[in-house]
Amino acid sequence: MIETIGILGGGQLGRMLTLEAKRMGYRVVTLEPLPNSPCGQVADEQIVAAYDDARAIGELGARSDVVTYEFENIPLESIRLLQSQSRNVRPSGDVLRVTQDRILEKTFVRDAGCATAAFEAVTSADEMQNAVASLSFPAVMKTSRGGYDGKGQWVVRDAGDAEVALGEARGAPCIYERFVPFEREVSIICARGSDGKSIAFPITENVHDHGVLDTTIVPARLDSALAERVRANAALLGERLQIVGAYCVEFFILGDDVLVNEIAPRVHNSGHYSLDATQISQYEAHVRAICDLPLVQPRLLAPAVMMNILGTGEGDVLEGSAELLREPELKLHLYGKRHAALRRKMGHFTVLGSSVAEALAKASEGRSLLSWRPSTAVAGRPMMQIGASQPSPSA
Ligand code: AMP
Numbered sequence: 001m002i003e004t005i006g007i008l009g010g011g012q013l014g015r016m017l018t019l020e021a022k023r024m025g026y027r028v029v030t031l032e033p034l035p036n037s038p039c040g041q042v043a044d045e046q047i048v049a050a051y052d053d054a055r056a057i058g059e060l061g062a063r064s065d066v067v068t069y070e071f072e073n074i075p076l077e078s079i080r081l082l083q084s085q086s087r088n089v090r091p092s093g094d095v096l097r098v099t100q101d102r103i104l105e106k107t108f109v110r111d112a113g114c115a116t117a118a119f120e121a122v123t124s125a126d127e128m129q130n131a132v133a134s135l136s137f138p139a140v141m142k143t144s145r146g147g148y149d150g151k152g153q154w155v156v157r158d159a160g161d162a163e164v165a166l167g168e169a170r171g172a173p174c175i176y177e178r179f180v181p182f183e184r185e186v187s188i189i190c191a192r193g194s195d196g197k198s199i200a201f202p203i204t205e206n207v208h209d210h211g212v213l214d215t216t217i218v219p220a221r222l223d224s225a226l227a228e229r230v231r232a233n234a235a236l237l238g239e240r241l242q243i244v245g246a247y248c249v250e251f252f253i254l255g256d257d258v259l260v261n262e263i264a265p266r267v268h269n270s271g272h273y274s275l276d277a278t279q280i281s282q283y284e285a286h287v288r289a290i291c292d293l294p295l296v297q298p299r300l301l302a303p304a305v306m307m308n309i310l311g312t313g314e315g316d317v318l319e320g321s322a323e324l325l326r327e328p329e330l331k332l333h334l335y336g337k338r339h340a341a342l343r344r345k346m347g348h349f350t351v352l353g354s355s356v357a358e359a360l361a362k363a364s365e366g367r368s369l370l371s372w373r374p375s376t377a378v379a380g381r382p383m384m385q386i387g388a389s390q391p392s393p394s395a
Contacts, residue, residue, distance in 0.1 A: 002291045003027055006064025008078070009047065010037025011334040012345060013267050014070040016275065018042050026291070031060045038335040039070070048279035051075055054341045061087035066290050068245060070266055072100045072124045073146055089243040090194075090290040091265045091395015098241065098266050102175045109260045114233045116260050118178040118251065126383030127167050130158070131176035138179035141165040143172045149343070155179065180259060185321050186220045188230055188273040191246040191285035191295055192238045203230050204270050206250070212343050215267045215363070216306040217356055218277060222253065229258045237263055246271070246286035269308070269345070269379060276331040276350040277304035302329075302352040305363035309347040315374035319345070323369045327351060339371050352369035356384055 005021050007014045010032025018028045018039055028043040033050050045063070055076045056133030061067060066088045069079075079093035100105050103121045110116055120131035122141065132139075141162075143152035154165035156176070165174075185206045192198040205220035206213055211272030220227070234249040237260070239249075248268035252259040271282035278298040288295055309318070316339055321332060334347035347365060353359030 002065040004029060004044075004064045005287070005290070006060045006067040007039060007043070007070055008051065008060070008067065008074045009070035010034065010039040010068060012038045013269070014039030015042055015335060016272070016281075016333070017070060017267055017283045017286060020275075021287045024284065024287055026287065028230055029060060029063050031056060038280050038337060039139050039162050041071055041336045041379055051071055054078075054081060057081055058085060061085055066090055067288070068266075068290050069096070071148070071264060072096060073148070074100075076100065077246055086150075091247070092242070092244070094240050095243050095265045099263050100145060101174060102147075102262075103144055105263060106175060108239065108240075109263070113238060114237065114260045115257060117180045120176045121169075122166075122169075122176045123173045125166060128162060128176065132156075132162055135176060135178045137161075140177045140179055141169070141318055142175050142177065143169060145173070149213075150208070153211055154315065180252045180254055182254045184220065184222065184261075185250065185255040185261070186222060186230060186253060187248050187250040187268065187270040188234045189246060189248050189282045189285075190234050190238050191282070191289045192243050193289050193295050194244045194292060196239070197295055198235060198238055199285065199297050200231055200234065201271060201274055201278060201285075201298045202300045203227055204273065206270050207253070210343060212310065212345075214310075215308075216270045217360065218273050218304050218306075219300060219356070221356065226253060226256075226360075234262060241265070245289045270306075272333070272348050273304045273306040273350045274298065275333070277301055277352055279328070302351050302354070303359050304350055305356070305357045305359040306348055306350045307367055308333075309349065309370060311342055311344040311346050312372050313340070314340035315372040315375050316340045319371050319373055320369035324349065324366050327336060327366060329353065330366060332361070383393060 004027040015038040189201040205217040274281040329352040
């Protein structure tokens, strides 16, 4: 019987996963290097340790009936260690091995019969030359491992950019990808149980800024034939990877092309909306999948828009949230992080509308109400100053 869920990673995804798991009656232990993490603040216990600390990883396994993770840059050896100790890790290390390495991941996707942007692996100056010769410009170069939120990525427009990217990558294996002038970026969250049954959330349309998710619109404005191909690709990839848990597949849509960009074997930022706009959230779906509970098909309650609240580096106090909360169809989520560094994910809100256009208009208006100010410049009542926390590596 599963009573305690262990989560590797202490960011906001772990926090929302924990809140849903606790509602469902589970205990939660998280392991995260920085104390008082967004997840640690709401979990029953936080083990403060590095992700490669074998003793601490063993401790997490010993205290949990099932272990999961909220981001993919966990050392594979830590997952392998847990598995060697007969701990139940979901999704498995085999899933993580493929998805934490862009070269392996894109090759896997292509071998499964799904389309991707044309790419070449680049690990040396010679390979870079070959990649440029075959794919030309513009392109995007990305480190194969460890990147997230646009980190470890370079847009390569000419030979000069290629040289800079190669130099800054400092010998790290990279993927050189043809730039896709996509019409839309979409993603889909699915969840798959150990019995192979799976469910899919509505397809969302995502807008990024500097590689960081900015806005999610649901349902995506996508024609039904393309939507069907998105669903089929995502189901196929989950099946081939034998994922147990929630996962997200991101796509570029260009004309008739449906190109897989990335697979995240975990709950995902583009699924935050599901806490408020579907009758079951991605977090609950993940808990159900990893705890062998029945999966049910998510149902959209109304068109919705989710906007991330990102730090600007101008201050740590969020102003305007009281005005934002005047909108009755809006839910505000803040993650308990103290420092609102530039583009740091501090929170999000989701707003429902009678149409996508209405939800978008309300969301844009909501965002215009929010700003950050330094905590020293006290002007009236401090707004939503939130608990102490440290940066966490959540997506
Ligand atoms: P990723 O880390 O691969 O999800 O990339 C972050 C964001 O960069 C994506 O969501 C896109 O907006 C953009 N991006 C990544 N790869 C490409 C590409 N090959 N062509 C155009 N834009 C890209």
